[in-house]
Amino acid sequence: MSTMTDISKSSSYQDKLMGLLGVRDPIDALSKTADVLADMVRANTVADLQARPFPGKWTPTEIIGHLIDSEWVYGFRVRLIFSEVEPTIIGMDQDLWVSAQRYSLRDPRELVEQFRPLRQVNIGLWRAMSPMDLNRCGVHNERGRESLGTMLKMHAGHDLSHIDQLTRYIAAVQAAK
Numbered sequence: 078m079s080t081m082t083d084i085s086k087s088s089s090y091q092d093k094l095m096g097l098l099g100v101r102d103p104i105d106a107l108s109k110t111a112d113v114l115a116d117m118v119r120a121n122t123v124a125d126l127q128a129r130p131f132p133g134k135w136t137p138t139e140i141i142g143h144l145i146d147s148e149w150v151y152g153f154r155v156r157l158i159f160s161e162v163e164p165t166i167i168g169m170d171q172d173l174w175v176s177a178q179r180y181s182l183r184d185p186r187e188l189v190e191q192f193r194p195l196r197q198v199n200i201g202l203w204r205a206m207s208p209m210d211l212n213r214c215g216v217h218n219e220r221g222r223e224s225l226g227t228m229l230k231m232h233a234g235h236d237l238s239h240i241d242q243l244t245r246y247i248a249a250v251q252a253a254k
Contacts (some may be wrong), residue, residue, distance in 0.1 A: 087220035091227070095233025097241075103233035104203050110236045111193040114141060114243075118185045120249055126185040130249035136248050140149060141188045142180025142241050143171055147233055148195040151232050155202060158215040166217040203229060 118126065118141075126137040135143065150169055157164045175181075180188070206213060213227035223231075 084231045087090075087217075091220065091231060093157045094231045094238060097237040098169050098234040100234070102202060103229045104227055105238060106233040107196065107200055107203070108198070110240070111189065111196050112146070113146070113240055114189045114192065117247065118189050119241055123185060125247060125250045126216065127181060128250040129181075129252070130246040134246070136181050137187045137243050137250070138183060139180040140246070141185055141192065142178060142183060143175050145188060145192050145195065146171065146174045147232075147235060148192060148199060151228070151244050152195065152197070152202075153229045154215065155199065155225060155228065157165045158228075159202070159206070159210060161215075163222075164215050166223070169215065218221075220247050 119139075126141075129136050146169070152248070154166050159167065206225065211229065212224055214222050214224045216222050
């Protein structure tokens with residue numbers, strides 16, 4: 078059961094992601110992420126992308142791995158809500174997922190190429206939804222009731238947040254050389 082503190086944190090998180098998206102079309106924003114990641118990977122060395130910019134923070138490669146995990150998770154959640162009536166959506170411990178899959182040791186180019194088809198499949202589903210479909214809801218175990226429309230915007234904001242994080246972390250790694 079969520080506490081008031083959990084709900085308050087969740088609301089702040091949701092507000093942050095929605096603020097990053099602003100008035101942009103969420104599907105358009107989601108459609109650009111794979112190319113943005115590919116450009117970042119192409120422009121930087123594997124060593125820079127695998128370097129930890131700050132103690133206790135993810136490497137740029139781990140961030141890309143997290144985006145893969147998020148694509149799997151969002152894809153499942155969206156299909157669950159699209160197909161069932163107000164299902165429960167379970168959260169995940171993103172740090173455990175990133176660590177267990179050893180993203181810090183993976184080739185960032187391969188990760189981007191794994192991300193791309195997952196994103197394309199999920200965008201196809203988003204594009205096929207009607208406005209009524211976007212009103213369908215699930216109940217997140219940490220954030221409460223969320224519609225597909227809200228999730229779509231949050232997903233796009235999540236991408237934008239991590240693209241910004243990647244930019245900052247790559248700059249920090251290069252500045253430390």
